[in-house]
Amino acid sequence: MNLLTIIIKNMRQRALATTLTTVSVALAVALTVAIVHIKRGMEDRFQQSTVGYEMVVGAKGSPLQLVLNTVFNLDISPGNIPWSVVEKLRTDKRVKAAVPFSVGDNYHGFRIIGTTDEFGEAFGYRLAAGRWFNFSKDALRDAFFEANERAHERIAKEHGVEPAGPAVHYHAASEAVIGATVARETGLRMGQTFIAAHGLEAAPDAEQHTDNPWTVVGILAATGTAADRGLYINLDSFYHIEGHEVRDSTKAGATQTGPRKAEEKDTDPDPGQVSAVALKLKSPVYALGLYREINDGADAMAAFPAVEVRKLFSIVGNIDLILLAQAILIGIVAGVAIAVSIYNSMSERRREIAILRALGARRGMIFAIVVLEAMSICFIGAVLGIMVGHVIVAGANTVLHRVSGFTVEPLSFQSVELLIIAGCIVLGALSGIGPAARAYRTEVAEHLAPMT
């Protein structure tokens, strides 16, 4: 009978205690694995998405909300900023790229983001298929003008005045480049069209913008960032959607009821609004100066995505630490339970140990059997726990998808899992020392006496 056979036999003899202690270890490991995977998955996604977005500028409010909305396609937009802010940033000699974004609609829960064709080049997004949409500043001016005209029509009707003439309507191509996840999950292919639903989240009764279908002209290569989950449309087409008026109705002249002259679109100093602008700077040394200049102004607020993400990590990190501490405590309790259960079984096993000794087994061998038995329980528990942990991650994906828009790959294996297994084996060895010492001291003659 070799060492392994003896250990298996011992574990079978105490099947209930072995099962319960293995399950305790498995639970601790499963909890740890799930926390580690979800935390790292979230951190990776947030870190990858942050790369390239050096500064974002949007409406005054919460910088974290602005960053979540602009960079991660999460949360709602804090409001709009005037187009003049975008123009000013685009001509600032410290700014390398200023890419505007407008949000407000979704397709099957994936955000539709109006932007310019600079988006891909500025942030390093490559196309897996097709081309970028066509964008021109003239088309955007036309779109702003048309949206303003619609606003005038609406305001005129609200004041009981029939508009003096039809609004000017421009027809720009509505094209879209979609993220890799959007293509995979919605089945949208090159050349197909889609219709936007109003709002940032999918809702069964959401208003559908049936007048403005977009044609897919490009699909982004997968990046592991929030861009995978976006549908990027030419910014001008965003303002052709009914309801996307860009003129603040409280502004002077907003109640003007007659149609404006088409030439006005080229001279309007503040023709429209966007949700946010993402910036790349020519040098980071200008970051704090520009940040202060923007924040001192009345129109907009600047935020650093990397800073906001770190703040978010520091909040979430504390919750993770509490959960990890709980998992470690469960592990320690499981270790104590293993020690107690094996120690208690020693009384029943003394005769067996004495027989083994009589058959030539050394004390060291007996010590090793007990320690290895505890280590085996922990090892089996750890392997089982890792499998359960991955199942938990797969199950948590539905909630993660809904709450954060991200999912974690449940089948990915992290090197830390090897450390967890090693840690469990160490825990098993430490738990086995007490009972092993008791087994070591078992006297052969005393326990070989005939049982009465």
Added chain:
Amino acid sequence: MKKDKYKLTRLVLCVLVVVLSPLTVYTSSDGGQKEDRPIVLSFEVLKKWPYVEGKTQIPDFIRALDGKIVEMTGYMMALNTVDNIRSFILVPFLFGCCYGQPPAVNHVVLVKMAGRKTAMYFDDVVRVRGRFHCSEERYEGVLLSLYRVDADEVVAK
């Protein structure tokens, strides 16, 4: 009996040494290579002169530090990476106060990690050690930096 006790103690110690020895890997240190004693350089020195682009030159007392190993303290600010930071700006203060002036170009040091090194992010004051360079670094006519440090070490102070 005494012999058995000694053997048991030895066995227990053996198990403890085997299972706990991997921990010692994390506490070992290579000691580091001794370098020249760094010059402690403060932002007060770097800020001692008014920089007006195209009009003022970097003064001699700062040029004298070019190429020297320096040690600086300040706050790190990495713009587009959250961790494993390859470059960042070192500034005397962050944006806690909304009054006063933001740091000018000669109040900021552009830190690049030497070779393939990366730095962890620290919220609090950091100590940066590396080779200092000063000149008007430009790209397509735009000033990118005045002060740079090729950092070998970035640690929490």
